[in-house]
Amino acid sequence: MTNIAHYINGQLTASTSGRSQDVFNPATGEVTHQVALASEAEVDAAIAAAKAAWSSWAAQPVLRRARIMDKFKYIVNERAQELAEAISAQHGKTVDDALGEVTRGVEVVEFATSAPSFMKGEFSENVGSGVDSHMIRQPLGVVAGITPFNFPAMVPMWMFPVALVTGNCFILKPSERDPSASLLLAQWLTEAGLPDGVFNVVQGDKLAVDRLLTHEDISAVSFVGSTPIAKYIHQTGTAHGKRVQALGGAKNHMVIMPDADLDMAASALMGAAYGSAGERCMAISVAVPVTDAVADALIERLVPQIEALKIGPASDPSSEMGPLVTQDAVARVNDYVTRGEAQGAKVVLDGRGFTQNKQGYEKGFFVGGTLLDNVTEEMDCYRDEIFGPVLSVVRKKSYQEAVDLIHGHNYANGTAIFTRDGDAARSFAQDIEVGMVGVNVPIPVPMAFHSFGGWKDSLFGEHHMHGMEGVRFYTRIKTTTIRWPSGMRSDPQFTMPTLG
Ligand code: NAD
Numbered sequence: 001m002t003n004i005a006h007y008i009n010g011q012l013t014a015s016t017s018g019r020s021q022d023v024f025n026p027a028t029g030e031v032t033h034q035v036a037l038a039s040e041a042e043v044d045a046a047i048a049a050a051k052a053a054w055s056s057w058a059a060q061p062v063l064r065r066a067r068i069m070d071k072f073k074y075i076v077n078e079r080a081q082e083l084a085e086a087i088s089a090q091h092g093k094t095v096d097d098a099l100g101e102v103t104r105g106v107e108v109v110e111f112a113t114s115a116p117s118f119m120k121g122e123f124s125e126n127v128g129s130g131v132d133s134h135m136i137r138q139p140l141g142v143v144a145g146i147t148p149f150n151f152p153a154m155v156p157m158w159m160f161p162v163a164l165v166t167g168n169c170f171i172l173k174p175s176e177r178d179p180s181a182s183l184l185l186a187q188w189l190t191e192a193g194l195p196d197g198v199f200n201v202v203q204g205d206k207l208a209v210d211r212l213l214t215h216e217d218i219s220a221v222s223f224v225g226s227t228p229i230a231k232y233i234h235q236t237g238t239a240h241g242k243r244v245q246a247l248g249g250a251k252n253h254m255v256i257m258p259d260a261d262l263d264m265a266a267s268a269l270m271g272a273a274y275g276s277a278g279e280r281c282m283a284i285s286v287a288v289p290v291t292d293a294v295a296d297a298l299i300e301r302l303v304p305q306i307e308a309l310k311i312g313p314a315s316d317p318s319s320e321m322g323p324l325v326t327q328d329a330v331a332r333v334n335d336y337v338t339r340g341e342a343q344g345a346k347v348v349l350d351g352r353g354f355t356q357n358k359q360g361y362e363k364g365f366f367v368g369g370t371l372l373d374n375v376t377e378e379m380d381c382y383r384d385e386i387f388g389p390v391l392s393v394v395r396k397k398s399y400q401e402a403v404d405l406i407h408g409h410n411y412a413n414g415t416a417i418f419t420r421d422g423d424a425a426r427s428f429a430q431d432i433e434v435g436m437v438g439v440n441v442p443i444p445v446p447m448a449f450h451s452f453g454g455w456k457d458s459l460f461g462e463h464h465m466h467g468m469e470g471v472r473f474y475t476r477i478k479t480t481t482i483r484w485p486s487g488m489r490s491d492p493q494f495t496m497p498t499l500g
Contacts, residue, residue: 004035004179006042006203007186009049010196017042021176021205026092026323027313029363033090035179038204043171043211046200050142050169051217053197058139058167065165066115072161072192073109076102076185083184087152088314090178092322092365093276095314098153105157107448108466112161118471119166128499131483137475139167140219140243144212146233148225149175149325150279150387156182158452159222160199162470164189168219172201173212177325179203213237220474222465223247224281226385227411227457234460245461245473247453249385250413253286253394254442255402255428257419258294264440265418266301272416272442273391274309274369277321279329281458282414282436282443285386286375287393288402295395299348299373302391306349306369313361323356323365324388330365333388337370340381340392346373351389377408385411399424407433413454416442435459 004023006013015036023033038046057065076083084098091098121136145159152174160170174182182201189199202208212218213236220243223233227248237244254272256265272284289295312319324330334352341347351368367388375382375392382392396402406415416438417428425439435454438444446452446467453464463473 002033004033004183004203006036006038006046007183007199007201008042008046009200010190012183012187015042015203023090023177023179024326024365025089026325027315027361027364029327029365033180035176036203037176038202038208040207040211043202043204043208043215046171046202047142047212047215047217049197050171050200053195054141054169057169057195057198060167062119062165062167063116065167066113068189068193069109069112069115069161069165072189072194073106073113075188075192076106076109079184079188080106083153083181086180086184087178088322090180091149091152092314092325093279094319094322095317097276097322098314101151101154104445104448105151105154108157109161111448111466112165115165118468127481128483128497131481133479133481135477135479137166137471138478139475142169142171142217143220143222143474144171144173144218146173146209146212146221146223146225147175149177150276150281152178152181153185155224156185158224158465158470162466163222163474164194164198166471166474168474169198170200171212171218172199173204173208174201176203176205209233210236213242214240218242220244221246222473224465230460231457243473245453245463245465246459247281247465248458248460249387249411250281250283250454250458251286251382251385251409251411252282252284252414252416253288253402253406253409254284254416254418255399255406256287256289256294256298257399257417257421257424258291259420260294260418261420262294262297262301266298266305268416268418268440268442269298269302269391270305274306274321274389277324277367278389279325279387280443282445284416284442285390285392286382287391288396288405289393290396290399290402292395295373295393299371299393302371303349306371309369311354311366311368312356312358313364316358321369321389324367325365327365329388330367333367333386333390336381336384336386336388337372337390340372340375340379343379343381345375345379345381345392347371348373377405383409403428403432410457411454412456413458414438414444416440416444435464
């Protein structure tokens with residue numbers, strides 16, 4: 001069985017920690033690899049390599065760094081199929097979906113290639129007599145990224161292209177559930193011309209994360225994952241003097257107004273709720289039809305489409321939805337459905353008993369598409385993020401009730417409204433207390449040149465990811481004020497300098 005190693009100082013580096021964990025093919029249920037779990041000494045070695053590489057990397061002209069990103073972009077695009085297949089084999093999502101993930105990641109690399117423009121500073125002439133002032137952005141040093149299982153290529157690519165192009169060195173700690181994509185990205189960065197030590201991967205668990213959070217040579221930490229861990233990362237990292245952006249979990253609502261095109265809304269819900277088996281932080285997990293008539297009409301449209309979902313392994317190109325990532329994830333999803341039923345939800349379609357009949361895949365981690373109706377605010381299946389193919393319908397009588405429902409939830413990552421009413425759409429977009437909003441768009445993931453992030457318990461820290469927010473996160477500003485001797489006063493000045 002292959003061991004999945006670290007990538008330190010431009011080399012695949014076998015682990016010596018003696019600790020490892022099983023990696024599964026979720027479609028078959030088989031263990032395919034062992035991933036190394038780093039010791040503190042291995043994390044230290046990666047940080048030391050990055051620290052040694054930093055000053056000469058930071059001193060490179062920004063255009064040279066951007067050109068390396070450009071070459072990397074071409075490599076990833078050329079080998080997108082290989083990367084997508086590596087993702088599908090450990091995550092379980094369909095290859096087409098994995099290709100979509102790769103595309104969205106590459107868009108951030110593309111954004112990073114424009115660094116010579118966004119790294120330009122500001123200059124003011126004559127801020128005082130004979131005095132000029134300029135502002136520049138400088139990198140932070142060695143920064144770390146800790147990423148979740150559900151986007152093993154895209155989420156790291158939300159972080160490292162911007163971090164690297166702005167002159168930082170990077171340590172990636174990917175999810176231990178689907179770690180192979182990280183090594184392809186690392187090798188391709190080296191191939192694109194990135195100097196050794198500038199990008200490193202340490203495979204690992206809490207031990208590696210804690211070392212990164214507390215090590216004095218780490219300047220900043222980017223995290224994406226579940227909310228309890230995001231909160232922990234933010235508290236621990238900031239307590240150790242680091243800049244931290246920690247993106248957490250989600251419960252995304254889609255409001256369907258009485259005037260919406262219901263066929264369009266139902267079709268949007270199918271992709272947003274069941275795509276990637278619901279394992280997306282921007283998945284719609286709550287449908288909020290306004291009025292019972294809308295709810296009934298929507299469910300009537302959804303049921304046949306959910307029943308017709310093609311659930312199968314990523315290797316079958318006809319599959320629309322793959323398995324969940326682990327058996328634990330299956331048990332967790334099923335438990336939420338069971339508790340929802342016990343707490344009064346109506347199970348319209350039940351994915352708990354789903355069996356995969358395709359030969360060789362009977363032991364895969366599959367769950368069927370599930371639809372719960374009459375879900376209410378206090379139920380666990382509503383309050384918590386389920387992260388599976390379960391759509392809950394919460395019926396509301398008015399637009400205001402729907403907005404109040406969303407405002408009552410702790411998560412505020414994404415949301416959407418489906419309507420033909422411009423007034424309702426505009427009010428929703430303006431007033432809703434959620435970080436990313438869609439109007440007739442079910443998964444409003446911002447493009448790479450905008451920034452991604454939620455509000456409330458979906459993000460801890462001040463900065464969203466990628467776009468100019470990413471640039472702000474990975475740089476600090478320096479402002480220099482310059483006077484040449486010809487304008488210098490001869491007497492000492494003890495008062496606050498002013499224009500006079
Ligand atoms: P997770 O929180 O379990 O793991 C994320 C990372 O944290 C992994 O690298 C993991 O090794 C590490 N980790 C786990 N437990 C830890 C601990 N006790 N101490 C230190 N580190 C720990 O998340 P996941 O299950 O891999 O991913 C799914 C979650 O990520 C969902 O909640 C989803 O909503 C969220 N997510 C959020 C966004 C977003 O942009 N807000 C995007 C993708 C995923």
